[in-house]
Amino acid sequence: MIRRALVERGHETTLLQPDLPPEEIVQAISSSGCEYVLVGRTLGYGVADVLARLADLADAAGVRSKVKMVVGGMAVRPEIAAETGFDAGFGPGTSIEEVIAYVEGRPVETSVGSVTRSKPDLTSGYTYSFKNREIEDTIRPVADEVVAWATTMTSPAVERARLRRRMAEASRSGDAGGTASLIKSYVALCDAGIAQSYDGGAVAKTRPITAEERDALARRVAQVSAQGGWKTIRHGKERPVVFIQYGTGCPIMDITHIQVGESWGADGVVHFDPSWAARKEGMLHGFLTHQEDGSLITEGNLNLIKSGMTPYTLWQVRAHRGLNTPETVVLAGEAGADLTKINMVYGSLGAGTDPERLTVDGVEAIRQAVHYGLPFDVVTNEELCGVPAHKAFAGMLIVASIARRLGGRPILQPLFCYSPQVMIEGQMKDNYVDFNAAKVMALRSIIDAPVWPGAPVGFLTHTEDRVQSSMTTALHACMASSMGVDAISIASSDEAYSGGPISAAARVDTLRAVREGFRFFGQAGVQPTPMAAEWASQLVEGIHDVLKKVRDRGSFVGALYDGLLGTREDGAYPGRSGRGTVRKANT
Amino acid sequence: MIASRPATERTAQGMRYEASARGSTPAPFVLGVAGTAKNTGKTTTMAGIMQEGLARGWRMCLTSIGFDGEELDNVTGLPKPRIHCEEGVVVATASRCVEAGTAAFGALEDAGIDTALGRVLIGEVRRRGLVVLAGPNKTIDLEALLGRIRGMRATPDLVLVDGAFGRIAPMTAVDAIVIATGGSRNRSIPALARDTEAIVRVFGIPSLDDAGWAGLFGEVRPSLANGAGCGETLVSYKDGRVATAPGSCLLGDQAWAAGGLGIAGIRAVFAAGATDAGGIRSFVRSLQERLGGVSLVFSSPISLMVSGDPVGVATAIDWVESGGGRVWVRRPVPLLAITVNPFYPVRLSSGNFAGRFVNRKNLLREFKRRLGVPVWDVVSDRTAGLGEQVASVLQRRRPVEMKET
Numbered sequence: 001m002i003r004r005a006l007v008e009r010g011h012e013t014t015l016l017q018p019d020l021p022p023e024e025i026v027q028a029i030s031s032s033g034c035e036y037v038l039v040g041r042t043l044g045y046g047v048a049d050v051l052a053r054l055a056d057l058a059d060a061a062g063v064r065s066k067v068k069m070v071v072g073g074m075a076v077r078p079e080i081a082a083e084t085g086f087d088a089g090f091g092p093g094t095s096i097e098e099v100i101a102y103v104e105g106r107p108v109e110t111s112v113g114s115v116t117r118s119k120p121d122l123t124s125g126y127t128y129s130f131k132n133r134e135i136e137d138t139i140r141p142v143a144d145e146v147v148a149w150a151t152t153m154t155s156p157a158v159e160r161a162r163l164r165r166r167m168a169e170a171s172r173s174g175d176a177g178g179t180a181s182l183i184k185s186y187v188a189l190c191d192a193g194i195a196q197s198y199d200g201g202a203v204a205k206t207r208p209i210t211a212e213e214r215d216a217l218a219r220r221v222a223q224v225s226a227q228g229g230w231k232t233i234r235h236g237k238e239r240p241v242v243f244i245q246y247g248t249g250c251p252i253m254d255i256t257h258i259q260v261g262e263s264w265g266a267d268g269v270v271h272f273d274p275s276w277a278a279r280k281e282g283m284l285h286g287f288l289t290h291q292e293d294g295s296l297i298t299e300g301n302l303n304l305i306k307s308g309m310t311p312y313t314l315w316q317v318r319a320h321r322g323l324n325t326p327e328t329v330v331l332a333g334e335a336g337a338d339l340t341k342i343n344m345v346y347g348s349l350g351a352g353t354d355p356e357r358l359t360v361d362g363v364e365a366i367r368q369a370v371h372y373g374l375p376f377d378v379v380t381n382e383e384l385c386g387v388p389a390h391k392a393f394a395g396m397l398i399v400a401s402i403a404r405r406l407g408g409r410p411i412l413q414p415l416f417c418y419s420p421q422v423m424i425e426g427q428m429k430d431n432y433v434d435f436n437a438a439k440v441m442a443l444r445s446i447i448d449a450p451v452w453p454g455a456p457v458g459f460l461t462h463t464e465d466r467v468q469s470s471m472t473t474a475l476h477a478c479m480a481s482s483m484g485v486d487a488i489s490i491a492s493s494d495e496a497y498s499g500g501p502i503s504a505a506a507r508v509d510t511l512r513a514v515r516e517g518f519r520f521f522g523q524a525g526v527q528p529t530p531m532a533a534e535w536a537s538q539l540v541e542g543i544h545d546v547l548k549k550v551r552d553r554g555s556f557v558g559a560l561y562d563g564l565l566g567t568r569e570d571g572a573y574p575g576r577s578g579r580g581t582v583r584k585a586n587t
Numbered sequence: 588m589i590a591s592r593p594a595t596e597r598t599a600q601g602m603r604y605e606a607s608a609r610g611s612t613p614a615p616f617v618l619g620v621a622g623t624a625k626n627t628g629k630t631t632t633m634a635g636i637m638q639e640g641l642a643r644g645w646r647m648c649l650t651s652i653g654f655d656g657e658e659l660d661n662v663t664g665l666p667k668p669r670i671h672c673e674e675g676v677v678v679a680t681a682s683r684c685v686e687a688g689t690a691a692f693g694a695l696e697d698a699g700i701d702t703a704l705g706r707v708l709i710g711e712v713r714r715r716g717l718v719v720l721a722g723p724n725k726t727i728d729l730e731a732l733l734g735r736i737r738g739m740r741a742t743p744d745l746v747l748v749d750g751a752f753g754r755i756a757p758m759t760a761v762d763a764i765v766i767a768t769g770g771s772r773n774r775s776i777p778a779l780a781r782d783t784e785a786i787v788r789v790f791g792i793p794s795l796d797d798a799g800w801a802g803l804f805g806e807v808r809p810s811l812a813n814g815a816g817c818g819e820t821l822v823s824y825k826d827g828r829v830a831t832a833p834g835s836c837l838l839g840d841q842a843w844a845a846g847g848l849g850i851a852g853i854r855a856v857f858a859a860g861a862t863d864a865g866g867i868r869s870f871v872r873s874l875q876e877r878l879g880g881v882s883l884v885f886s887s888p889i890s891l892m893v894s895g896d897p898v899g900v901a902t903a904i905d906w907v908e909s910g911g912g913r914v915w916v917r918r919p920v921p922l923l924a925i926t927v928n929p930f931y932p933v934r935l936s937s938g939n940f941a942g943r944f945v946n947r948k949n950l951l952r953e954f955k956r957r958l959g960v961p962v963w964d965v966v967s968d969r970t971a972g973l974g975e976q977v978a979s980v981l982q983r984r985r986p987v988e989m990k991e992t
Contacts, residue, residue, distance in 0.1 A: 023838045023863070030834070049625070052752035053895055055725070059756035060861035060893040061836045065727040081703035082681065082721040083654040083751050088703045223686075 002038065002072075005096045006103065022054035029063045036103050037069045039086075041076070048084055055085025070102065119312050119338065120241055120267070122450045122486045123375045123409040128400075132446045132540065135397070138547040143401035146556045150363035154585035155578070156189045156281050157357075158364045161326035163189070165368070168334045190282025197284050206296065209251065209287035214304065217252050221308045224259050230310070233265030233511060235518040240480055241314065242514060243489040245456065247272025248501060249290035251301045255308030260504045264511040268314030268338070270455070270489060271305070273297045278322020279352070279577050283331070297328055302335035314338045319365055320379060321351035323578045326364040333372025339411075340369055340376040342403075345395030348560050349572035350382040355560035357578035362399070366408045375409035377452050383415045384460075386424075386571030389439060390542025395565040397543065398556065400449065411486070414439040416453035416476055418460040420571070427535060432461060432472075433479055437528040438535035440483045445540060453480050454489035464497035466506055470513035478517040482525035490514060615648065615743045616981050617733055618923070619761035621750040623782070623895075626771035628928030628965055629750045630655045630668045632973070635965045636765075639974025640745050641673055645981075648736055648743035650679040650722035652729060652758075653751020654704075656688065657719055663932050663940035670720060672712045677743055679709045679732055681721040690716030698735050700728045707732060709739075720749060729757045744981060756861075759889045763921040763980065764790070765973075769928030770945040779945075780953045783925060785901035787958055790888045790922035792904070795915035803855040803882055804829055821857040835859040837866025838894075850874055855882040857917070862891050864899030871907060879911035887918045924961040924976055927954060 003013050016028055029037055039054070041047050051071055058064040064085075071081055072090040081089025088102055101107065130136035163186045170178040187195045197203050233242050244261040246254045246269055258269050274294030277283070287300040295301060297317065309315060316339035319328035325342065332340050344362035348355035369376050378399045380392035393414065400410040416436050422428045427435035440451055458476035462469040470493040480488045493513075494506035550559040559565060566572025618636065622629040633649070640647045649672070656670035672678060672690050679698060682705030692710035700707040704721045707728075712718070723729045729748065736746060748761055753772075758764055766786055773779040795803070804823050819831035837858050850873065858866075862885060871878060885891055891900050904914050929947040932940045947964060954962045963973050 026836070026861070027838070030836075049752055052754045053893075056754045056756040056893045057838075057861050059725050060759075060890050061838075062860050064725045064756070078683070078703040079654050079657070079721070082724060085652070085724045085751065085754055085756075086703060087701070 002096055002099050005100055009100060009104070011103065022050065022057050025054055026057045026061050026063065029058060029067055030061060033066075035067055037067050038099070038103075039069070039071045041071065041073045048080065051084040051086070059085070068103075070099070072099065119314060120238070121375075122241065122314075122339075122411055122452065126450050127448045128404050128410075130447050131444075132544075135446050135540075135544055135547060138544060138551050139397060139401045142398050142547065142551050142556055143405050145554070146359060146398070146402050147363065147405050149555075149557075150360050152585055153360045153582050155357055155360050155364075155582050157323055157326050157361045157578075158585075160186055160189050160282060160324070161330050161364055161368055164327050164330045165334075165371075168330070186282070191280050194280050194282035194284060197286075203284060203288070205291045206284070206288045209289050209304070213252065214287065217255065217304070217308065221255065221259075225310070230262055231265045231515070233267070233515045233518060235515075235522055237481060237518070237523070239487070240452075240477075240485050241267035241487045242477070242511075243268040243270050243314065243316065243454070243487060244507065244511070245270045245272055245489060245491060245495070247274075247293060247295045249274070249292055249295055251287070251289065251295055251304045253501075254295050254305055257502070257504060257507060258305070258309050258313070260507055261511065262310055262313055264508050265515055266313075266511060268316060268487070269309065270316045270341075271295065271297065271302075271318060273318070275322075275351075278324065281323050281578075283324050283327055297324075297331060299331055299334065302331055302337070306335050306337075316341060316377075319376075321347035321358075322353055323357070323361075325358065325361040326368050329365045329368040329372065329374065329376075333368065333374055337374060340365075340374045341379055341413075342366060342369065342376045343378045343380075343396065343399050345392070345399060345560065345565055346379055346382045348575055349387065349395075349566045350385045352575035353577045354579040354581075355574050356557045356582050358575070359557050359560070360582050361578075363402065363406070366403050366406050369403075370407045375411055375450075376403070377411040377413040377454075378403075379413045379455060380415050381455070382566055382572055383419045383421060385566070386420045387566035388421050388425075388542070388570065389414070389419070389435075390539050391546050391564075391566050391570070393439075393443065393539065394543045394546035394550065397446065397547070398550065400447070411450045411452045412443050412447075413452050413454055414443060415455070415459075416457040416480060416488070418458075420460075431529075432476070433526055434528045434532040435535055436476070436479060437483060437526075437532040438539060440485060441532060441536035442539035442543070445536065446543070450486040451483075452487035452489070453485055456489045456491035456495070459491065459496065462491065462493070462496045464494075466493040466509055469493040469496070470509045473510050474513035474517035477514045478521050479526045481518060481521065614737060614984075615746045616763075616984060617746040617748060617761045618977065619748045619750065619758040619764045619920075621755045621758050621764055621766055622753060623766065623768040623772040623786070624753050625660070626663075626665075626928070626930055626932055627767040627769045628926055628930075629767045630670065631928070632765055632767050632926045632963075632965045633747050633749045634668060634670055635970030636745075636747060636973060636977055637672075637676070639970055639977065641676070643974070643978060645744040646675065646677070646741065648677040648679065648746040649718070649720060649749070650707075650729075650732065650746070651720035651749035651751065652722060652724045652754060653749065654684075655720045655749045655751075656684075656717065660940075665932055665940050665942060670718050671715070672718045673715050674712055676712045677709065677736075677739075678712060678718050678720070679707055679722045679736070680719065681705045682708055684719040684721045685710070687719040688717045690714060690718045696735075698723075698732050700731055702728075709735065722748075724751070724754075724757065726757045726759050729760045733760055745977065753895050755889055755892045758920065759887055759918075761920065763923045765924050765926060766790075766922060767926045767928065769950075770931035770943070771928065774931055774943075774945055776945060776950050776953050779950070780957050782898055783954065784957050785897035786892070787922060787925070787960055788901040788904070789891050789897055790920065792885070792888055792891075792914055792916045792919075794919040795882075795884055795917055799915070800884075800917070803884070804857065820859075821855075822853060823855045824852045825854045826852060837862040837870055839863070839865045839869070850877065853877070853881055855884060857884040858890075859886040860890060861893045862900070863894030864896055864903040867900065867903035867907065871903075871910065871912075878907065880913075881911075882913045882915060883907055884915045884917060887916050888920055888922075891916075922960055923980065924963060924973055925954065925958060926963045926965045926973070927951065928964070928966060930966075 068087045070088045071086045076089045076091045078089045167182045187198045244266045246257045288296050315337045317332035317337045318341040319325045320341040320343045342365045344358045347353045347358045378396045383392045403410040458473040461472040492507040493509040549564045553559045620629045620633045681702045690712045691714035693713045695708040695710040698707040823829045929944040
C-alpha cells in the first residue's frame with residue numbers, strides 16, 4: 001500500500017522480497033543508491049535484534065549516512081526506532097499519508113485522525129411537548145403542586161445558594177467588604193466542621209493543593225493542550241455524545257484523567273464528589289485534595305479542573321442528592337459548567353436525603369440552573385436500589401415537568417444496565433437489549449425530550465475482567481447509539497471493581513472499545529425483539545398508574561414518604577439527612 | 588522497500604563532521620560502552636563509570652546510540668536500570684526524552700541532529716534526577732555530536748556513549764571501548780567465554796600506521812571516515828600497482844570477484860566497510876591459496892564486529908594468518924575492559940518475559956582464566972576497579988588537567 005502511494009507520488013521504488021538477510025538488504029541499498037529504506041516488521045525479541053543488526057551493517061558499510069531508515073509495523077514505536085538505529089518508527093494507526101510526508105520531508109501530520117471539536121447542546125431541537133396526553137394531564141397538577149408549595153418554603157441550602165450567588169456577584173464587582181459579610185452569614189448556616197474551615201481549620205482526609213502544584217499543573221496543561229490531536233469516538237454519527245466520569249479525590253489527577261479521556265474521544269466529563277460531603281450542611285472552600293474517592297466541590301477545585309479541560313469538553317457537575325444541591329448548581333454555574341444533575345426522587349429514596357428537604361432544595365436548584373442556563377439530567381439511579389423502572393420513570397417525569405414549569409431544560413436519564421429489579425423480574429434473562437430498548441421507546445412515546453442513558457451504561461454487567469467490562473460497555477453504547485439517544489455515560493473498565501484508584505489505562509480500554517463498537521456498527525443498528533415493544537407498553541402503563549396515585553395523593557412529598565415512587569420493599573427508604581430543616585419562607 | 592525522491596526534490600545531504608577535527612584541545616576522552624546483546628549491562632556499566640568519574644571530580648557527558656534510562660524495556664517489558672544524574676553532568680539526548688526524566692536542565696543547545704524522538708539537545712543538569720537518553724544512533728551523527736562537544740566552552744573530561752542491543756557501528760567514533768556481555772548473549776558459560784575471547788582477539792588486531800600503509804599502498808590515501816560510501820576496495824600488487832574493486836564490504840560466502848582484477852601478485856587489500864566471516868573466507872578462497880605475504884587491512888575492529896559473529900571472524904582471521912597472510916586495522920579502538928552480567932531474559936509461555944541468571948562465580952572464573960583483559964561484574968562488584976582503569980587512561984592523555992582525589 002505504501003509502495004503504491006509512493007509510486008503515485010512519483011517516487012521510484014523497489015520492493016525487496018521478504019525475509020532477506022540484513023547483508024543482502026545492505027547490498028541492495030548500496031547498489032540502488034536509494035534515499036529511504038522502509039522496513040515493515042512485526043516486532044518480537046529476536047526481530048528487534050535483526051533490525052538493530054541491519055542498521056549497524058548499513059552504518060559500517062558506509063551507506064547509513066546516505067539513507068533514511070524507517071521501520072513500521074505492529075508494536076513499533078519511535079523509541080524502538082531510536083534504539084534499533086532507525087531514523088523513524090511508525091506503529092499501528094499510522095496513515096499512509098504520514099509515511100509519505102516523512103519520505104517527502106514534509107512535516108508529519110500528527111493531527112491525522114484528530115477532529116475539529118465543538119460543544120453540542122444536548123437539548124437543542126427538543127420541544128418537550130408531551131406525546132401522551134393522558135400522562136401530561138396526570139402529571140400537570142403534580143408539578144403545579146410541587147412548585148406552588150416549594151415556593152413558600154426555604155431551607156439552609158436555599159439560603160446558602162442565594163448567599164453564594166451574591167458572594168460571586170460581590171467578588172466580581174470587587175466588593176471585598178460585602179464578600180466578607182456574606183461569608184460570615186454563609187458560615188452561620190454551615191455545620192461546625194465546615195464552618196471552622198473558613199477560619200483556617202484543617203479538614204479531615206484533605207490537604208490544600210499548594211501554589212507550586214497548581215503552577216506545575218498549569219505548565220503541564222499547556223503542554224498537553226499544545227499537542228492537540230484529539231480523536232473522535234463516533235463513526236459517522238453526531239450522537240450519542242460520550243461522557244466519562246471522574247472523581248479520584250485529587251483535582252490534579254482528575255485533570256489527567258480528563259485529558260486522557262479527551263485524547264481518546266470523550267466528549268464530556270462528569271464530576272463525582274465524595275458522598276460524605278453531601279451529608280454536610282455547607283461546602284468547603286479553597287484548593288483541596290481528598291484522600292479517598294470523590295473530588296470535593298469547591299470554587300477553587302472547580303476552577304482548577306475547568307482550567308485543565310479543552311473549551312469543547314462538556315462538563316457536568318452533579319447536584320442531585322445531598323444537602324448542598326442548589327449551592328452546587330450555583331458553584332457549577334459560576335465555574336462555567338455546561339450541565340448539572342438534579343433529581344429529588346433519587347436523592348430522597350436512594351441517597352439518604354429527606355424528601356421534604358430535597359424537594360425544596362431541588363426546586364431552588366432548578367431555578368438556579370435556569371439562571372445559569374444549565375441543562376440537567378434527571379437520573380433514575382433509584383432503580384439500583386430495586387425500585388422498578390416504571391416508578392423511577394414516574395419520578396423522573398415529575399421532576400422534568402417541574403423543570404419545564406420553571407423554564408429548565410431537563411434531560412431524561414434512564415438507567416441502561418442490569419438492575420436488581422430486572423434480575424428479579426427476569427427481563428434480561430435472554431438479552432440485555434430488549435428491556436433497555438423498551439425504556440427508551442417508552443420515554444419517546446411519552447415526551448419529546450433528550451435522552452441520556454447511564455450512568456454508566458452497562459453498569460452491573462461489568463466484572464473485574466477489564467476485557468469483559470470494556471466489551472459490555474461497548475455493546476451497551478452501540479445499542480444506545482442504535483436507539484438514537486443523545487448522550488451516554490461510560491465507566492472505565494475497572495471502575496466497578498477497581499478496589500482502589502481508577503487507572504488511566506482502564507479508561508482508555510473502554511473508550512477504545514466503544515470507538516471500535518461505533519466503527520463496527522456505523523449506520524447499522526441493533527434490532528430488539530418484539531418483546532421490547534411489549535415491555536415499553538407495560539412501562540407506559542405502569543408510569544401512568546404511579547402518576548395517578550401521586551396526583552391523587554395531592555402531595556409529591558407525601559407520595560415520596562408513602563412509597564408511591566418506591567417502597568421500602570423495593571429498597572427505597574426516604575432519607576433522614578436534613579429532616580426538619582425546612583421552614584416557611586419569609587415572603 | 589527502498590525508495591528515492593524524484594530528482595527535482597533531491598536535497599543536499601547534511602554537513603558531515605570532519606575527522607581532522609579530532610584532537611582539538613582540550614579533547615575529552617570518549618568512551619563507548621557497547622553490548623553484545625540486550626540486557627548485558629551496558630547502562631549499568633555506563634552509570635558505574637559515571638559515578639566513578641563524579642567521585643574523581645571529572646566533568647562528565649552522557650549520550651546513547653540507543654534508548655536508555657526508561658523504566659521498562661521497550662521489547663521485553665522488564666525493568667531497566669535508571670540513570671541518575673548529578674548536577675553538572677552534561678547530557679545529549681533527544682528532545683522528547685528531556686521531559687521524560689526528572690532531572691532539570693539549564694539552557695539546551697540544539698545539536699542539529701534529528702532522531703526518531705526529536706532533535707538531539709545538549710544541556711547541563713541543574714537539578715539532579717533521572718535522565719532518559721536517546722542520542723545520535725548512527726556514526727555520522729555521533730561524530731557530529733562529538734564535534735560539538737569538543738567545541739564546548741567547558742569541554743567534558745569524559746564522554747560516555749551508551750550502546751544499544753548488540754549495535755556497535757557508531758562506536759567507530761569513540762576513543763576506547765568497554766564491551767558488556769553476559770547471559771543474555773549466551774547462557775552457556777563455555778560458549779560465552781569463547782565468544783568473548785574472540786571479541787578480545789578482534790580488538791587486538793594490530794594497527795597499521797602511516798608508514799606501514801605507505802609501504803603497502805604507496806601514496807593512495809584511503810578515506811577512513813566512516814560514511815565515505817561503499818566506495819571501493821583497494822588492491823595493491825607487488826609490482827607497485829594499486830587498483831580498485833567495487834564495494835568496500837566483504838560480506839557473505841559469495842566469491843570475492845575483485846571486479847575482474849587479477850589475483851596474481853596481490854600484496855594487500857583494504858576493505859573499509861563491514862566484513863563478516865563469510866567475506867573473509869570468500870576472499871581467501873578467491874586467492875586460490877596464494878595467501879603467503881598478503882596483507883588484509885580493515886578500517887577498524889568495529890567493521891569486523893558488526894556481523895555479530897566474533898567467533899566466526901576470529902576463526903577466519905586465524906585462517907588467514909595460518910596461511911601466511913597478515914591482518915591489520917587502520918584505526919584501532921582500544922578495548923579497555925569487559926563487563927559481564929549473569930542476567931538473561933526468558934520468554935514465558937504467557938508471552939511475558941522473566942529474568943534468569945547464569946552462575947556468576949563460574950562465569951567470572953572462566954572469563955578471568957581465558958581473557959587477557961580486565962573483567963568486571965558491575966552489578967555485583969564495586970566499580971572502583973573500572974574507574975581506576977578509566978582514570979589511568981585519562982591521566983596518560985592529560986596528566987596536567989586531572990583532578991583525581
